[in-house]
Structure formats: structure tokens, C-alpha cells
Amino acid sequence: MSISVPQTPAEKKFYDELVAHKLLIPCDVPGVFGRGGVFEDVVDRLMMLISKHGGGDGAEIQRYPPLLSRNTFVQSGYLKSFPQMIGVVHSFVGKDPEHKKLLERVDQGETWSDDFPHADLVLTPAACYPVYPQAKGTLEAKGKLVDIMSYCMRHEPSGDPARMQMFRQREYVRVGTPEQIDEFRETWAKRSMTIMVEQLQLAAHRDVANDPFFGRGGKMLAMNQRDAALKHEILIPICSTEKPTACVSINYHQEHFGHLFEIRQPNGEYAHTSCIGFGLERTTLALLHTHGLAPAEWPKSVREHLGL
Ligand code: ZN
Numbered sequence: 591m592s593i594s595v596p597q598t599p600a601e602k603k604f605y606d607e608l609v610a611h612k613l614l615i616p617c618d619v620p621g622v623f624g625r626g627g628v629f630e631d632v633v634d635r636l637m638m639l640i641s642k643h644g645g646g647d648g649a650e651i652q653r654y655p656p657l658l659s660r661n662t663f664v665q666s667g668y669l670k671s672f673p674q675m676i677g678v679v680h681s682f683v684g685k686d687p688e689h690k691k692l693l694e695r696v697d698q699g700e701t702w703s704d705d706f707p708h709a710d711l712v713l714t715p716a717a718c719y720p721v722y723p724q725a726k727g728t729l730e731a732k733g734k735l736v737d738i739m740s741y742c743m744r745h746e747p748s749g750d751p752a753r754m755q756m757f758r759q760r761e762y763v764r765v766g767t768p769e770q771i772d773e774f775r776e777t778w779a780k781r782s783m784t785i786m787v788e789q790l791q792l793a794a795h796r797d798v799a800n801d802p803f804f805g806r807g808g809k810m811l812a813m814n815q816r817d818a819a820l821k822h823e824i825l826i827p828i829c830s831t832e833k834p835t836a837c838v839s840i841n842y843h844q845e846h847f848g849h850l851f852e853i854r855q856p857n858g859e860y861a862h863t864s865c866i867g868f869g870l871e872r873t874t875l876a877l878l879h880t881h882g883l884a885p886a887e888w889p890k891s892v893r894e895h896l897g898l
Pocket of ligand 1: 841867
């Protein structure tokens with residue numbers, strides 16, 4: 591199957607292999623895939639491996655559908671920073687006459703999105719976003735720790751199989767004092783490298799990173815984020831060694847969400863927040879690219895850590 595976006599030779603080769611082995615099932619939109627059984631089995635096992643590291647910390651498990659209310663979405667500030675990535679849900683609100691007209695327009699190949707005005711829902715852009723409105727108020731002394739997993743939407747059609755438009759992030763989200771956040775970030779910086787390098791034997795390295803902030807103003811935001819080392823990524827070569835793929839990100843939002851969602855520390859100051867997110871599809875792809883397309887043939891110790 592050919593897709594309508596550019597692909598490097600390495601991306602095309604890996605894409606074709608993944609499809610031929612039914613690990614990914616392409617749809618008619620670049621970056622949107624079905625996942626085959628072998629692929630999903632690895633994802634499930636990664637989830638369990640991450641839980642082995644973080645499961646003893648007393649995190650509250652929360653799972654949300656990949657939707658946010660428009661209010662929460664606007665409140666989160668995402669619209670200001672990343673308008674290019676957003677996916678909004680629209681719904682039909684007409685009666686019979688409008689429905690008839692709608693079907694005629696579709697038949698005639700005319701645009702018909704005007705008939706779908708409702709947009710009270712936005713596709714979740716980052717797995718941790720539903721946590722912040724729930725944390726509103728004053729925290730207990732121990733703060734809050736949430737284990738979360740969600741599909742996330744990023745509108746960035748690409749020929750790179752590791753750049754999907756919808757993918758799953760498994761995250762731990764910490765809400766608390768700056769000291770609690772420091773401890774969380776240090777703990778997970780170590781754990782995530784143990785998982786990726788020692789246990790999964792991936793050629794991973796950690797680096798300071800920035801989010802793809804939009805527009806001219808975004809350049810400044812990205813520089814500030816880098817200067818303060820607020821975002822780290824664990825990068826693994828998949829389709830390119832020069833531009834390795836971010837498979838894990840550790841983000842420190844300082845008081846950003848505490849302020850926007852009115853979350854306070856016991857001393858009355860705004861809470862600080864941080865999250866670590868494992869890209870489940872990307873890590874699975876890194877494993878398949880590094881160790882081969884048949885998980886049964888991966889190195890013994892990698893299989894043992896994944897319970898394969
Ligand atoms: Zn997050």
C-alpha cells in the first residue's frame with residue numbers, strides 16, 4: 591500500500607516489514623494503524639514491566655477514554671501552544687431536512703463538515719491531561735500520584751511508522767511540592783533507563799528536549815524549556831540514527847497546571863506537577879527494530895523481563 595506522505599528509504603523498509611508481518615495494519619490515513627496480535631502482546635507486556643517498577647509506589651490507577659471536555663482542553667493551555675496537533679470532535683445536530691441535504695452533499699463530493707458544528711469534545715493530546723482537573727483543591731501532605739494510560743491524538747501525518755497520529759502513553763503523574771517532584775523525577779530518570787537499556791537492551795540515551803511549540807512565540811518557549819531542562823527524553827534509533835525517536839519523556843511543568851487548574855500544596859502555594867510517559871507503540875517498534883520482527887527470537891534476557 592502506498593501512502594500520500596514522504597517516506598525515507600529506512601522508513602519505507604520498516605513500514606513494509608511491519609505491514610507484511612501483520613504487526614501493524616495500515617488504514618487509509620497516514621499514521622493511523624490497527625495493531626496485530628503479536629504487537630499488542632508486546633504492548634501488554636511492556637505495561638506489566640512498567641508496573642513492576644512503579645506498582646509499589648501507591649499510585650492511584652485512573653483510566654480515561656481519549657476525550658477531554660472543551661472546557662478542560664481550553665483551560666489546559668494546549669490550544670495556545672500546539673494548535674497544529676489538535677483533533678476536535680464534531681457532531682451532527684440537524685433534523686430530517688438537514689440530514690437529507692447532508693447526504694446529497696456527500697454524494698456530490700462537496701464539503702460537508704459545516705453540518706457538524708458541535709465541538710464540546712477534543713481528542714486527548716496527552717495522557718495526563720484528565721488528571722489535573724481531578725486534582726483541583728488543596729493536596730494532602732503526601733500529594734498525588736496517578737498511574738494513567740490513554741490513547742493520545744497528535745495531528746501529524748507522517749510516513750515514519752513511529753510517528754502515529756494516535757498512540758498510547760503509559761504515564762505516572764506526580765502532583766505535589768517541588769521536593770516531591772524532584773524525588774519523582776530522579777527516581778523515574780533512573781528507572782526508565784534501567785528498563786530501556788538494561789532490561790530491554792535498547793540503544794537508548796537520555797537528552798534534554800523541548801515540545802514542538804507553535805509559531806514564532808513558540809521558539810522562545812522551547813528555548814526556555816531547554817534552558818531550564820524541564821523536559822528529558824529517552825531517545826532510541828528506530829528509522830534513523832541521526833534523529834532517534836523519543837520513546838519516553840519526563841516532563842516537569844513547574845506550577846503551570848497547578849495554576850491553571852487551581853491545585854494547591856498544603857502550604858497554600860500552587861502545586862507543582864511532573865509526569866513520565868512511556869510511548870507504548872514507539873517502545874514496541876524500537877524492540878521490533880532492534881531485536882527483530884519475531885519476539886520469540888529476541889535475546890533471552892529481554893524475553894525474560896517481558897515474560898515472553
Ligand atoms: Zn504527561
